Amino acid sequence: MTDMPAEAFPLPRPSATGNLLRHARHVLAGNPVTAFSFLLLLFLVGCALLGPSLVPYDPQASNSMRALQPPSAQHLFGTDQLGRDILSRVVAATRLDLGIAFFSVALVFAVGGLAGVAAGFFGGWTDRIVGRLADTIMAFPLFVLAMGVVAALGNTVTNIVLATAIVNFPLYARIARGEALVRREAGYVQAARLCGNGEMRILLTTILPNILPIMAVQMSLTMGYAILNAAGLSFIGLGVRPPTPEWGIMVAEGASFIVSGEWWVALFPGLALMLAVFCFNLLGDGLRDIVDPQRRT
Amino acid sequence: MLRIALSRLGTAVPSLVGVVIVTFLLTRVLPGDTASYFAGPVASPEAIAQIKAQLGLDQTLPVQFGRYVSDLARGDLGTSLGTGQPVLREIATRLPASAELTLCGLLLAVLVAVPMGILAALRQGSWVDHLCRVLTTAGVSLPVFFTGLLAVYVFYFLLGWAPSPLGRLDAFSSAPPAVTNFYLIDSLLAGDSETFLAALSQLALPALTLALFALAPLARITRASMLAALDSDFIRTARASGLAGRTVVVTYAFRNAMLPVVTTLGMVFSFLLGANVLVEKVFAWPGIGSYAVEALIASDFAPVQGFVLTMAILYIALNLAIDLLYGLIDPRAKAG
Amino acid sequence: MSDIPLLDIRDLSVEFATRRGTVRAVERVDLSIAKGETVAVVGESGSGKSVTSYAVMRILDRAGRIAEGSVTFSGMALRALPESEMRDLRGREISMIFQNPRAALNPIRKVGRQIEDVLRQHGQAGRADARARAIAVLEQVRIARPAERYHAYPYELSGGMCQRIVIALALACRPQLLIADEPTTGLDVTTQKSVMDLVTELTRARGMSTLLITHDLGLAATYCDRVVVMEKGRVVETAGAAEIFRAPSHPYTRRLMRATPRPGAGLRDLLPEGAAPFPPAPAPGAPLLRVEGLVKEYARQETGGFLARLAGRAAPEAPFRAVDGIGFEIRRGESLGLVGESGCGKSTTSMMIMRLLDPTAGRITFDGHDIGSIAARGFATSPLRRRIQMVFQDPTDSLNPRHSAARAISDPIRRLGTLRGAALASRVEELATLVGLPVALLDRFPHQLSGGQKARVGIARAIALDPDLVILDEPTAALDVSVQAVVLNLLHDLKLRLGMSYLFVSHDLNVVRLLCDRVIVMRAGRVEEEGPVAQVLERPAAAYTRELLAAIPHPPA
Secondary structure, eight states: OOOOOGGGSOOOOOOHHHHHHHHHHHHHHHOHHHHHHHHHHHHHHHHHHHHHHHOSSOTTOOOGGGTTOOSOSSSTTOBOTTOOBHHHHHHHHHHHHHHHHHHHHHHHIIIIIHHHHHHHHHOHHHHHHHHHHHHHHHTSOHHHHHHHHHHHHOSOHHHHHHHHHHHHHHHHHHHHHHHHHHHHTOHHHHHHHHTTOOHHHHIIIIIHHHHHHHHHHHHHHHHHHHHHHHHHHHHTTOSSOTTSOOHHHHHHHHHHHHTTTOTHHHHHHHHHHHHHHHHHHHHHHHHHHHHOGGGOO | OHHHHHHHHHHHHHHHHHHHHHHHHHHHTOSSOHHHHHHOTTOOHHHHHHHHHHHTTTSOHHHHHHHHHHHHHTTOOOBOTTTOSBHHHHHHHHHHHHHHHHHHHHHHHHHHHHHHHHHHHHTTTSHHHHHHHHHHHHHHHSOHHHHHHHHIIIIIIISOOSOOSSSSSOTTOOOOOOSSSOHHHHHHHTTOHHHHHHHHHHHHHHHHHHHHHHHHHHHHHHHHHHHHHHTSHHHHHHHHTTOOHHIIIIIIIIHHHHHHHHHHHHHHHHHHHHHHHHHHHHHTOOSHHHHHHHHHHTTOHHHHHHHHHHHHHHHHHHHHHHHHHHHHHOGGGGGO | OOSSOSEEEEEEEEEEEETTEEEEEEEEEEEEEOTTOEEEEEOOTTSOHHHHHHHHHTOOOTTEEEEEEEEEETTEESTTSOHHHHHHHBTTTEEEEOSSTTTTSOTTSOHHHHHHHHHHHTTSOOTTTHHHHHHHHHHHTTOSSHHHHTTOOGGGSOHHHHHHHHHHHHHTTOOSEEEEESTTTTSOHHHHHHHHHHHHHHHHHHTOEEEEEESOHHHHHHHOSEEEEEETTEEEEEEEHHHHHHSOOSHHHHHHHHHSOOTTOOHHHHSOTTOOOOOOOOOOOSEEEEEEEEEEEEOOOOSSHHHHHHTTOSOOOOOEEEEEEEEEEEETTOEEEEEOOTTSSHHHHHHHHTTSSOOSEEEEEETTEEGGGSOHHHHTTSTTGGGEEEEOSOTTTTSOTTSOHHHHHHHHHHHHSOOOHHHHHHHHHHHHHHTTOOGGGGGOOGGGSOHHHHHHHHHHHHHTTOOSEEEEESTTTTSOHHHHHHHHHHHHHHHHHHTOEEEEEESOHHHHHHHOSEEEEEETTEEEEEEEHHHHHHSOOSHHHHHHHHHOOOOOO
8 A cells, every 4th residue: 555665664685585585584584484494404315315324224124123113223214024223224214205296397397487487478279288288287186197107107106206296287387388378478578589599598587586486486396295195105005015114104113003003113114204294384384485475474 | 156166166177187007107107017916816727828818918019008997987996816706896895994094093193183273373382382393393293003012011011091093993892783884873773872982992093193194284284374374464454443352363374374385284194094094004993904915915916906096096086176165265366 | 414423533543463563554543424414544554444344344354453532323332342342233233244245245145035034034024025025125125126136156157246136235224324445446438437336326315424445536526425544554644525526634635636647637747846857759650560350269168068069959159259350550659548448359459469479360460471370389499579569457467476676577577588697686786777667676575575576677687688669568557556657757857768659458538538549349249439549538528438437436627
């Protein structure tokens, strides 16, 4: 309702990235939850990179004499049915789960994002083909399609990455297309044409940079989804095979022991799952506040 | 009205075609010899050859596709290796179990999420608002199978409130006479309150698990769209006209806020149908999800293919229903 | 008129809690309205005029609150009133209508039902007679076929009709005071006239008081008894309408009066006294741009869909002609105005001449070259691109939010010109100085610049390569009237100094009168009238032009 003139708030000479960083710092300072999720992310990445070299026990080493021991001083998270240390396995699994998530998201961002932007910006046949493809994928319940793809192609990590990317393609294509469509006729895009920028150049230098922040938000949220997806597939026996440590199969292995009271076998990997997904969701929400404050939820 | 229904049906046709093509391709891209996959891991070379001829795998791809489609049209989804039964019949038998579970979960989720989302929007900053955000974030972060397991541990093992997770009924009860195959409805129709309670107690935990899973996106979208509606110009007009609080919230804001929620239901169903598979595994629920999972473990592919196809067709039908519902609520949708 | 004012605002101050601290939007405002009186509150953006009215109705934003002062209505103190009683007052005794009428109505509820809601809330109708009374209300606001329109949804109605519905809602219970917050902004000038005439007729017939909030001085002069001028949250002057235009006393009011385009005033008359006169204008030269038989067609949306088409039941409809065969000429050094209401095709025409859009038929000749035949997609690389440029309507939308002002201005030079490095930087500074943009602001981003500053950046960008022809698409529509006066003078200055030709697209005849040599009036894709500005605007030949001119409210000369 009130329109304050810009002169009321003089600012020092800013640059584009400097601007963003300053704004980011402002939001992080005012939003301890987002800052916390950032730290958590650093912790998780640390576990993924350095974890396997720092764990107390070999994640694969089994010792049937110490099977199914509850958490103790020597085994902080207890041992599983083969006597393996659960803490070591949980930490070691971080690398695999985060890795799967990272590559799936990178793949779907590259393919889905570009396809969506091209569809939105150029319209015509590009739009129709991308739309058909997205509609066909979306006709399936997504997890069911992932199951189908992994079942057909085989139980490997590559196929889990591929299945997750395929399943998320429509979402990224739709977001990218929507954003490109909105910006295609924006005044500054018309102005760029007047300045002698060709269509391809406008796409790459004007449209894409303006879309990246919103895509970044979605990528963070998809990381969480990808971890859940991989874990879910492993839980039903598709995907990563034992004895590789992965949070999903660890929960599956622990499932049969829950009814008899050995809760630690399934709990700790499950908590790790929750922590990782929670971190990415919080991060995504925080990024959304930085990037587009009007869409706060 | 009929014209709109027909046009929506028209948009579902390309999806159906796409689904059939994809499921066909999925089975044909199986690494290795497709025939041996369908014959099973212990089949002899002669059995494999027989399957190969049977499935027409020696024909060209378009011919194979033609056979596939004509088989589908006749309702032939292949035969399960494990049970020797036609896949279609097994799916038809097990579908009501999944449907009952999913519908109960969804109903529970809607009954909690929508009021909570609305209250959170009306009373920003209150405890309801905070509870809503916590539940939403947690619900989205928790793996559904983990929630199920935790529920079993707490409510069955620790507290003893829930029965052992062994399926739709415990060992002592028997199924009511089949009318809809929904145990809750059938037992009520038969006037059998004991079976009803038994079925309900078995249903409680898995439905609750699914409900928590569906609660998160529903509550989130309800809260967000209610906030957006309350912030809009026409609410300002309503307030400036002196309309009572209840009229403003219910007749004006709520109905408009429900539009995005109905649209989101499609996405929620997608998640639910996937989560259904996981929950059925945790609770040994005899639905089509666990049917597919058991078949997967046994390398029995015909049921898996039938499962994917069935789920997709169901989902398309559900989306169509949601589209029609939306068309009823939003007069602008009729304008095309 | 009685002595006790109907609405009495004393010493009112309103604060908002923002991230940068508390902001005072309204500072010690005194305002009173007598029974049956129409008062205008006039001011530019940021003056606090709307906030004052929101405070009276107590529908301020969550972050806003009344810090001090009193609001008395009909003897009642409104600040202390409990919310339930205030709610009774709203709609029944005090009503409000807003800008953007379509958004002000519930999109999924029939308009008749919305009127019924208000009637029933205030006990003016029961369930049995609500519909009849709602239809009667629709009749009073001159909606044709009210019984049928009762069932309409807002998206089916035009902007003007939506505003009538909003007025119907406001007047349904016969309130004593109507607050109208920029009710005609965004409406065509003829629709504006009919809406304001309706409001005036109804309020006078019922002895109602009206508070009209507007930035348009002409509107205030035509329809109101008294005018209150606000600047930066304060009231600077209050006087009767005739008096304030004849002899304004406060310097801000005087500046505002001067800056308003009015008959008999030239461009320099809009600026504060003492501005240097223009250099003499050269005589127009050879034809620069020629448009012949220009047509733009859009295929209509298919009705019925795929299945209906299969059944052969969807009728093929004739395509929609946005531009239906127009032709004109612009000579070197000349300024041509293109005028019409929304939907007349003027923007489509300018887009085609700019080569951002391809024509369906017709010729566009620029300096001897047939540019109409070069596809829009490929024109960016043509050597002719740099000679035709544009200044856009919305300064915010036309600047890339991630580029600084310097980058925006230098873009055309980088793409189509030859300067680089230090030479480029100094050229950018030269352009900034030329358009009156302080060099220190060149590193700022659009969200850090005011509306006027953004407009200057847009102009600097357009003239960066010394174009021959500049198309100005409503360049001052989004600007405050004082900023508009400065920008219009700047545009004329630049045209003379750089020897450019202008195609000035606008719906505002007063502005066109100031800046253009010749004018074309368009309606429904066709030319209604064409000729020198003085002739068309003083002795119009076409009936439509006469109608347009009659609809413009203007302050007394």
